[in-house]
Amino acid sequence: MSYITGLRRDMTEWTPQFIKSIDSELCIGCGRCFKVCVRDVLAYEEVDEDDSARGYMTVVHAGNCIGCQACSRTCGKKCFSFEPVAL
Numbered sequence: 001m002s003y004i005t006g007l008r009r010d011m012t013e014w015t016p017q018f019i020k021s022i023d024s025e026l027c028i029g030c031g032r033c034f035k036v037c038v039r040d041v042l043a044y045e046e047v048d049e050d051d052s053a054r055g056y057m058t059v060v061h062a063g064n065c066i067g068c069q070a071c072s073r074t075c076g077k078k079c080f081s082f083e084p085v086a087l
Helices: 034-035 072-074
Strands: 018-022 041-046 057-058 080-083
Touching: 018 057, 034 041, 041 080, 072 080
Parallel strands: none
Antiparallel strands: 018 080, 041 057
C-alpha cells in the first residue's frame, strides 16, 4: 500500500501520521493539545454527569490535520492515535 509522503529539508522522505482519534477515557481535558494545534482540528467536550466538571478533547475537523503530531507531543496521557493516508 502506498501512502502520502513529503520531503524533509535534507531531502529524505517522510510519511506524515494524521490524527485518527482521541481516547476519551484517557484524556483529562487539560487543553494543551488544543493550544498547540493552529489548524482548528480539536475541540473541548464536556461530560454532563451530576455536578461533574469532567471534559475531554475531540476531533472535530480531521481534514484540517497536517500530520505534525504536535498535539501528541504535548499530551502527557498519550491518548492520541494516528495513521498515514493511503493514496
